[in-house]
Amino acid sequence: MHRCLETPEIALQVVQQLANSPEDISVPSLARLARTCRLFSDFALEELWRGDNLKFVQRPLLHLLRCFPPDLVEIIERDGTRGGVNQLRPFVLQDLDRPERYLRLVKTLFYYPSDTTLDTRILILFSTWIPWDCIFPSLQKLTWSTESGHADGESTEIANLLRFLLAPQLHTLYLSGIGDMSLSLLTTVASRKLPIRELSISAPTATSPALSISAFLRSLRRLESLEIEQPVDQQAFCYLSSLPTLESLRIHGTFDICPCHSSQHESFPALNDSSWFNTDLNDIIRFLPTIGASPLSHFYLDPNLSTTTTLVSAVISGLAALPGPVQTLRKLTIVNLVWETAGQWEGDWGVSASALAHLSRFTGLTHVALTAPGGIDLDDDVLAGLLEQLQHLLLNHPKTATRLTIGVLVIAARHTALQRLVLTMDGGTGPLPAVGISSANEVDELDGEATEAQLAALAEAQLLELRWEAVAEIVERSEVEQQ
Template sequence: MANDPELERNPALYALATTCTDFRDSALDLLWRKQKGLGNLIKCMPADLWQLHKCYVWNNASPYHRAEYDRLSFKRELNSSDWYRWDFYASRVREFRPTTRADARSGGSHMEMSKATYWTLMEHRPHPGILPNVIELDWHWAYSRVKYRFGRVLIAPSLKSLSLAFRNPETVEDAKALVAALPQSCPSLHTLKLQFSDVAVFDELSDIISGVRSLREFDLETNRSLPAELFRQLSSLPELTSLVLMVWTPDHLAFRPQTCTDASQLPCFDSLRSLIVNSDDLSTPTTVIAAGQLPDLQDLSVASDTGDVMALFQVIHAHCNPMSLQKLRIFRPEYGLKHQTRTEPASTLRQLRRFPNLQDIHIQVPRGIQPSDHDLEDLAAELGQIVNLYLAETLAMSPRSEDEYGNGVSLRALTTLVERCPRLERLTLDIDASTIDAQATQRSGKHITNSNLKSIRLGTASRPGDPGRVLAFLCDLAPKLQNIGFDYSGSSPEDREAWQKVVWRLHCKRVRAGKEREYCYSLPRDTSSDTETDT
C-alpha cells in the first residue's frame, strides 16, 4: 500500500488506514475502490518479484519533450505465497479503468506491463478472477491479443458495468471469446458498452441479450449495419431503459432491410426511456426509430451532419408517444455544414409544438438561418413548461460565407419567451441587442419576470448593444441571473469585446452583492463598470 502514488492525494484516508484500527478497513476500501491499472497491486507483492524500467514517449503538448512512464515486469516465477497481499487489496477494487500510453503523451500518469507479465499473471493466478469484487470495468485495447485474453480473468460475477472496444481483425477470435463468456460470467450485468469496427460479433451479441436479461443500458458503436433481429431481441429485455447506437456506415443504414410493413408487428420497447443515435446522416436515426414502437420514450438525442429533419419528426410522431417525450436534442456538427439541408426553423418549431410535455429542447440550426420572432413567440405559447432551451446556430469553427450571416431574435421576442416560460432555467439563443435603447431598460414592476432563469448563453449570431443597457435589461428580465455566456467562434473582434464587457459587468455586480468571489477574469476587463451604479 505504501507504493501507491494515489495515497499522496488522500492523506487523511492514508492516516486512518495506517494508524486507526477501527477505521482501517473502511479507509482501505475507499483508497482502493478505483484503480487505473494493475501496477499498484503488483507493487504490493514481494519486492524481489518485480522491477520497473523507465520508458519515454513523445509528448503531445510539445514535440520537443518526451513524456516518461514506468514499465513493469517480473524478475522470477510466481508462487502461491506471492498472492497474499494481492488478494488482500484486490478484493477492495470496485472500478477498474486502465490508462494507456496516450495518457502519458498527454501528460498524465501511466504504468505499462510487458506481455510476459500478463501471461505470467494468467498462468499462475490462484483464482479464476483476479479482481473478485469488481463492479465497473473498462477494457479498451485495440490491437493486443494478449490483453484481450487477459480480459477474461478480470471478469467477475459481481460485474455490473462493462465497456469493451476492439478494432483489429486479428483480435476477432479473442474478442468473441470474451464477449461470449459474459452471460455465464456476469449474470447481474446492467450496463454494456461495445465499440467495434471491421468486426462482426452479432452472433455473440445475440447470446448476450438472450443470456443476460438484467441489461438496463446498452451502448453500441460500429461501422457495420446491424441485423434487424438484433433490434427485436433488444426489445425483449424487460429492464432496458437506455439505448445508445453510434452507427457509421457508408450507406447510412442502421439496419439491414426488413419486409415488415405492419406497425403492430414491430418490436415494442415498453421499458425504454432514453434513446441516443449518432451517425453521418439523419436517415440512420430515422431508420432506428421506425424499426420499433417507443411508447414511453422520454429522452431522444440524435446527431448527424446531413439529412431531412422533417422526415425525422414525422417518424418520431408516428412511433413515439407525443405525451411522454420530455427531452429532444438534435445536434448538427459544424464540419458537415456544407451538406446541411437548410430547413426553415419555422417548420422545425411547428413540429416541436406537437409534443406538449417537452421540457428540454436542444436544436442546432444551420448558420445564417435563425428563427423569427413570431416563430419563437408561438413556441413559447405552446410549450410554457420548458426548463432548458437551446435554439442557436451550429458553432462556426470555419469562416462564414456572405449568406451565413443572420440576425438573432429581438429583445421583444426574448421578453415574451422568458415571461411565457416561467420554469425556464437555462437558455441558449441568438439575440439581436443592437437596437436596444434607453426605454428597453425601463421595465415596469407590473411586468412578470422569470425568477428561475439563472443562465443565458448567447449564440454565435448574437448582435451586441450597449453593454450597460443590455445587462440591465437581462437582469431585470431575470432577477436571479447568475451566468452569461457567449460562443466566441465565428464572431468579429468588435462583437466579442462588446459581449465580454457584458459578462464582466455581471461578474462585478454579483461581487458587489456578495454572491460571487472576485477572480482574475481571463477576458479583457471593462474598467468603466467599476464606477457605474447598477440600473
C-alpha cells in the same frame, strides 16, 4: 481510542464523511485511517479502492505488484522509465498471503492493453499466479481500450487477458477500439452469464463484428444501457426491443431494424433515452414506430451529411405522432455535431416552420436544442409559441440573416419559466416594443399575512424587472455597436 469509535457503524460513518470531502483531504486522511487499526482499515480501504476515479490508486496494478514479496519480482527500469517485470524465483501460494486481500478490494479497473508494457506484464504475471478464475473477484466495472494504441494490443496473449477479468459481479463493461482478437472473446463473456447492466462496444478495426456482437447482445438478460458503434443485425434489434430493462440506447451509425415491427408491436417498454450519432434519418423514420409506447424522455439526433430539411421535418412530425413520447418527452436535441465542433458547417439542411409547429404537441417538453447548417425558419411569433412551455431553448445556425427582431428578448423576458435561451440573430430590426412590466417598486407592500399567491406575484414582478434590465442593457449595447 474512545469506546464510541469501536462501534463499527460509527467507524463507517467517519470513513464515509471523509470520503465525501475534497480529494486533497479525503485521500491522505483515508490512507492514514487505513493504517490506524483493523476496525478503520477495512472501511477506509474499501473507500480508497472504490469508484470510477480510483483517486488513491492511480496505478493499481503497480501498487498490487508491490504487495507481493520483494524477492519474488523486480521492476525493470530503462532510462528512468519502468518498462517490464522480472520474476526472480518460483511462485508459491504463501506469496498471496498479503496481496489476496487487496486483489479482492478492486471494484473498478481501467486497462489500456497497448498503452503501457508494464501494466500488461503485471497482468500476465497475475494471470499465471492467481489460483482462482478471476484476478479481481470483486470487480464490478471494467474499461478495456485499445484505441490509439500499438498493434500488439490485439495480440493473442494480451487479448486472452480479458477472460481473467470477467468477475461474477461485473455489471459495467466498456470495450473500446477492440479488434478481431478481443472481439472473438465475446463468446467467452457470454458463456459466463455475467449480470452486465451497462455495455459499450467499439470495434473499428474488426473485419466482421456484426455476428459476434449480435450473439453477445442476445446473451444479456439485465441490460439497462447500451452504446455501440457497429451495425447491429435484425436478430439483435428484435432481442433488444423486447428487453424490459433497457432504458438507454446510444447508436453510432445504423441499426438493421426488423421489418416485423410496427406501431402496434409492443417494444422498448422501458426506453427513456435514445441517442443517434452520425445517423441516416431514413433509419430513424423506420425506428420511430418501434418506440410508440416507450416512456421516452430524451431524444438526441446527430444527422449525417445526407440529411435534408424534409427528413428533419418527417422525424419531428413522426415523433410527435407517437402516443408515448408525446406525453413523456422532455428533451429534444438535433445537432450538426462534428461540423459545429470543428467550426466548419457543411450541408444545407434546416428546420422548417412546420417542423417547429409540431413541437407544441409534446405536453411536457422543457428542453429543445436545434443546430442546423441551413438555418431555422422562425420569426418572433413562432418563437413566442415555443417559449410557452420551455425552460431551455437553443437555436443555433451559421446564417445570421433571420426574421427575428430585438423584440424577442422582450418576449423571452415575460416567460418566467425560461432559464436559458441561446439564439443566432443579426441584432434585429424595428423598434423595441413596449414592455408593460410593472416595477417591483410599484407593487403594494405586503403585510405579514400575505397569501402565497401575493408572494408569488411579487417574486414574478421582481424577476421580470431584473430581466427587463438585462434586455435594456443588450439593446443599448447593440445600438452603440450599430453606430
